[in-house]
Amino acid sequence: MENSELPAEVALMWRLRDTGRRGPKPSLTLDDIVRAAIELADAEGLAAVSMARVAERLGNSTMALYRHVKSKDELLVLMSDAALERPEPLPDGIDWRTGLTFWADGVLTAIRRHRWYAKLPISGPPAGPNNLAWFDCALGALKDTGLPEEAKVGVVMGLITYVQGQIRVAFDLAAGYDENPAAFSQYGATLARVVDPRQLPAVARVLEAGVFDEVGSFEEDSEQDFHFGLQLYLDGIAAFIERVGQDRAR
Amino acid sequence: MENSELPAEVALMWRLRDTGRRGPKPSLTLDDIVRAAIELADAEGLAAVSMARVAERLGNSTMALYRHVKSKDELLVLMSDAALERPEPLPDGIDWRTGLTFWADGVLTAIRRHRWYAKLPISGPPAGPNNLAWFDCALGALKDTGLPEEAKVGVVMGLITYVQGQIRVAFDLAAGYDENPAAFSQYGATLARVVDPRQLPAVARVLEAGVFDEVGSFEEDSEQDFHFGLQLYLDGIAAFIERVGQDRAR
DNA sequence: TCCTTACTGCGTATCTAATACGCTAAATAG
DNA sequence: CTATTTAGCGTATTAGATACGCAGTAAGGA
Numbered sequence: 084m085e086n087s088e089l090p091a092e093v094a095l096m097w098r099l100r101d102t103g104r105r106g107p108k109p110s111l112t113l114d115d116i117v118r119a120a121i122e123l124a125d126a127e128g129l130a131a132v133s134m135a136r137v138a139e140r141l142g143n144s145t146m147a148l149y150r151h152v153k154s155k156d157e158l159l160v161l162m163s164d165a166a167l168e169r170p171e172p173l174p175d176g177i178d179w180r181t182g183l184t185f186w187a188d189g190v191l192t193a194i195r196r197h198r199w200y201a202k203l204p205i206s207g208p209p210a211g212p213n214n215l216a217w218f219d220c221a222l223g224a225l226k227d228t229g230l231p232e233e234a235k236v237g238v239v240m241g242l243i244t245y246v247q248g249q250i251r252v253a254f255d256l257a258a259g260y261d262e263n264p265a266a267f268s269q270y271g272a273t274l275a276r277v278v279d280p281r282q283l284p285a286v287a288r289v290l291e292a293g294v295f296d297e298v299g300s301f302e303e304d305s306e307q308d309f310h311f312g313l314q315l316y317l318d319g320i321a322a323f324i325e326r327v328g329q330d331r332a333r
Numbered sequence: 334m335e336n337s338e339l340p341a342e343v344a345l346m347w348r349l350r351d352t353g354r355r356g357p358k359p360s361l362t363l364d365d366i367v368r369a370a371i372e373l374a375d376a377e378g379l380a381a382v383s384m385a386r387v388a389e390r391l392g393n394s395t396m397a398l399y400r401h402v403k404s405k406d407e408l409l410v411l412m413s414d415a416a417l418e419r420p421e422p423l424p425d426g427i428d429w430r431t432g433l434t435f436w437a438d439g440v441l442t443a444i445r446r447h448r449w450y451a452k453l454p455i456s457g458p459p460a461g462p463n464n465l466a467w468f469d470c471a472l473g474a475l476k477d478t479g480l481p482e483e484a485k486v487g488v489v490m491g492l493i494t495y496v497q498g499q500i501r502v503a504f505d506l507a508a509g510y511d512e513n514p515a516a517f518s519q520y521g522a523t524l525a526r527v528v529d530p531r532q533l534p535a536v537a538r539v540l541e542a543g544v545f546d547e548v549g550s551f552e553e554d555s556e557q558d559f560h561f562g563l564q565l566y567l568d569g570i571a572a573f574i575e576r577v578g579q580d581r582a583r
Numbered sequence: 584t585c586c587t588t589a590c591t592g593c594g595t596a597t598c599t600a601a602t603a604c605g606c607t608a609a610a611t612a613g
Numbered sequence: 614c615t616a617t618t619t620a621g622c623g624t625a626t627t628a629g630a631t632a633c634g635c636a637g638t639a640a641g642g643a
Contacts, residue, residue, distance in 0.1 A: 354610085354611065354612080355609090355610055355611050355612070356608095356609065356610055356611080357608070357609040357610060358609080358610080383599080383600060383601080384600075384601065384602085385599085385600070385601090395600095395601090395602090396602080396603095399602075399603095404601085404602080405600090405601070405602090
């Protein structure tokens with residue numbers, strides 16, 4: 084029960100701080116702070132999250148926050164766990180592929196509510212309660228595949244990376260689009276202007292095929308890209324499961 | 334030849350600015366600035382890259398830089414293209430799978446030289462000369478697969494996302510490890526302390542199997558993870574190529 | 584009950600960074 | 614030779630993180 088040995092941020096995420104007995108009643112709670120920061124980020128983006136703005140939102144002074152978090156980075160870590168609410172548990176008896184697709188859609192939906200999530204730096208392997216719940220959920224989907232535990236972890240880590248990467252790209256592009264739509268609709272034309280077919284023959288071929296000529300609705304396009312790439316990765320997992328099963332049968 | 338219609342950053346990346354005739358000779362060039370910024374980031378990390386530090390490195394004043402770049406963000410965009418030197422062209426007649434593996438290893442090597450690269454925000458689809466060269470290289474590897482151009486683009490975009498995501502995670506974790514190695518070696522123990530097997534059965538199973546008990550050398554582990562995930566994705570591509578080939582045969 | 588002490592909120596001050604603005608001087612076009 | 618551009622740069626403004634220390638509060642012990 085020695086919380087002292089746990090990394091500070093982990094203890095905070097699980098709210099394991101030994102509640103101090105003496106002194107004034109805190110008028111702020113960690114939950115308040117994290118919630119306010121998340122609301123601010125939702126409303127005005129991650130860049131708007133400053134200690135001062137968060138404190139203002141709570142009607143407190145800036146420095147009061149530092150009684151509850153060691154630094155802004157620590158606050159960001161707490162936000163990153165709190166933003167992902169608990170996953171819906173997977174329906175029972177579902178096959179792994181359907182399960183992981185369901186899971187990936189869930190991640191996408193959860194992060195869509197907090198687009199800044201994809202911009203946060205990764206501070207370590209999943210350790211907060213919500214992140215671990217998602218991790219558990221994905222691992223659980225692989226329950227009946229016969230993969231050894233270590234392989235499940237590898238598969239899920241790769242999937243997380245893929246999913247978060249795809250989301251990050253999609254949101255960054257969408258943000259760039261909102262900022263300067265012209266640059267995007269011109270994309271094909273711009274490339275055509277700049278690409279020398281002798282230097283970049285494959286890009287030139289793509290341009291000639293007109294792939295970049297019209298960029299449809301971003302939301303739809305990126306949703307399609309997301310699922311397309313996801314299916315590729317899931318096909319890869321299927322091949323891997325097959326391979327491991329055969330090795331084992333021998 | 335109207336450069337005016339090109340997005341400003343693209344024109345800069347391709348160095349298409351119409352060289353001003355009048356006025357004093359510039360003592361700084363854009364290349365100097367970008368090179369200095371990259372050296373600084375290599376040496377002390379992205380956080381050390383401030384306009385002041387870059388200028389200092391060049392023996393100029395801070396504000397002089399603003400004659401060449403509109404903002405720090407623009408400088409970051411220029412850095413992100415300049416940091417990826419040209420790819421080695423793929424050996425001729427190589428099959429797509431070997432080609433993409435070679436390509437992915439090349440990306441990994443290139444980014445390893447500039448670890449901050451993985452932290453940069455994505456500002457748009459590839460548009461700089463170096464980024465496009467890598468894009469071309471990957472597309473070229475799929476030349477003989479019979480995939481339609483649009484599908485090639487989708488496959489390559491997904492691959493880029495996967496590769497960069499994996500690299501980002503690996504470097505962030507490595508940075509976290511350097512900062513606080515204890516937190517990593519304790520990871521398994523920490524989870525064991527905090528995980529309730531009824532709440533997170535799959536994670537508990539992984540812990541019981543001892544998967545997180547010893548975390549080997551990070552460089553090696555992440556290299557293995559990188560290739561493992563890459564192979565999964567490539568298996569997925571193989572399945573996709575197969576499928577498209579069959580559809581076409583019908 | 585009163586004192587000790589841990590703990591809270593917060594004012595102040597410092598440091599770092601981005602960048603707007605406007606001046607001066609250098610080239611070159613005409 | 615003058616008007617026009619443009620480079621470099623000094624100054625000042627704004628924003629943000631966070632160190633430091635004071636003052637008041639409430640629980641535990643005497």
